[in-house]
Amino acid sequence: MIVVVGGAGYVGGAVVEGLLQAEREVCVIDDFSTGHPEALKVLSADIPIYRGDMADTELIQQVAESHEVEVVMHFAALALVGESMEQPARYWEQNFIKSKHMFDAWLEHGVDQFIFSSTAATYGEPKTIPITEAHPTEPVNPYGHSKRAVEWYLEDLHETHGVQSVALRYFNAAGAGDRVGEDHTPETHLIPLILETAAGERDHLEIYGTDYETRDGTCLRDFVHVKDLFRGHLAALEKLDELGCEQLNLGTETGNTVREVIETARDVTGREISASEADRRPGDPARLVASNKKAREMLNWQPRHDLEQIIADAWRWKQNHPQGY
Template sequence: MSKKYLVTGGAGYVGSVVAAHLLQAGHEVTVLDDLSTGHRDGIPAGARFVEGRIQDAAQWLDPSYDAVLHFAAFSQVGESVADPEKYWRNNVGGTMDLLAAMRDAGVRTLVFSSTAATYGEPASTPITESAETAPTSPYGASKLAVDHMISGEAAAHGLAAVSLRYFNVAGAYGTCGERHDPESHLIPLVLQVAQGKREAISVYGEDYPTPDGTCVRDYIHVADLAEAHLLALDAASPSPATTPAGGASRRRVNPGEHLICNLGNGNGFSVREVIETVRKVTGHPVPEIAAPRRAGDPAVLVASAQTAIDRLGWRPSRADLAGIVADAWQFAQHLDRTKES
């Protein structure tokens, strides 16, 4: 059954891939984005586009919408330390305005793009949703504040909500991929070295208690992430639109409930494994530069996605690092061809 969804931040990396999946499932999609960090050409064909801020969502949100998927947030950790008020104003204040608009319109289903940054530096891995939340940046703190806000909205006003806490999202989906400015994520940075856009990749710390001495992180393919959003929508919607692939079980998210799920592969790859995989996939040399450890970089960050498996019926199917890198590489080359033409 076709439904109507508002996707805030749908011109960004994850939002655009989720919007594309919704359209392919036969749904009607409106993308709301102010293009401050998103890209107009990343909005999938078939989506209605509204250029605007989440603070003004009440202008477009009405009772015809079945749910909201909320991706509109600033997400640069370093910037959040230098300019915290920007993050509180947009990520927290903007979400408060969005929740008010949803309440006024009677839209009672929400899927929120949260983050593993809410956990800070966890004491142990794999990280479960019961781990202590101790964010180390205003960005992570702003996302945690929104999670608390959603819990209160659900309890007080009957919202059915799912927060998905991502670990390291990577890869690409067709012409939708990762392009931040400035770029801070490892895989696109290493690919820039392979493209000749950077001289070398810095390896921050080579003496961690890991097999090769470099940090280990959990990478999740953006298409797997998108599928989790569709399953979360179904779980929280009064009338589910689809059945999970393979007949996987799931449990409803009822009005008044706020479910929080970690999303990751449950496996970690080291910085050096990522670099070596880029070399193999691209066939290009990737020079390295040893650099001191960065403050606040834990040795290992790996997710437990058991809650998403049990409650949503979700399982990642693109966990191979070479496949993730190959998709990201294909997208990077697509961007270069587009610029040349």
């Protein structure tokens, strides 16, 4: 049994969908704080769903006693960079302290294999592009700090207790699964904001900064399809025994600027999508592009979806779910 913690969220939901399609045995723990029970309903899956906190030791005991748990996939987190600057204590508590208690509790029940959703935010301001895993990790906000701290704890658990883990550092997760998609409140991610504008829910989109050192002056990001993230998790699951303790980037090595994303969305949707230029936001690096060499070599993983496909899938989901779930 694979326990998916945070499986009612955006990336977790897409991974649950993929695992079910791959006929894996799955259960979900989620407190539905930002996730959606409907995400699990649309999968029409008859899987055990445990509503509760990731670090609830009684709940973990209940799950451990009800199933033969092999691996815990850990997606649950607060993930808004700006909010983390205002509420660092909450981010440390939810993202690091609860993760630590959760791993400790699973270990007490003999579960010592974890796949952790980490992030490009662990690197901070990039010194070199593409960013390899050897790049210094100097996060510039509490969100990045709290995620990097979880990776350190997993490294220590490997050294001291032989715990096997892979931290997958996603770049910009995007796109949609076959039935599940992105429904964050508030929505801060570029592609859903563009599609809300395409759908007429916003009258325009703001482009933050047009004087960056990139090919058209707007920020460059690496968008990776959630279906490719799922394939990364599946590959990590299959190689977990050999890997020991690793951190691996999941990105495409392809950077697209904000203007390119808007242009592609105009082509895909056939809608106008008006955009206005605004000042830079503090803390936004000009370029964030992953090297995925390590994931290619260690997991035999390669992304299969390009930006057009990402936007087409996100648009399809949006049209089928105009109000979200």
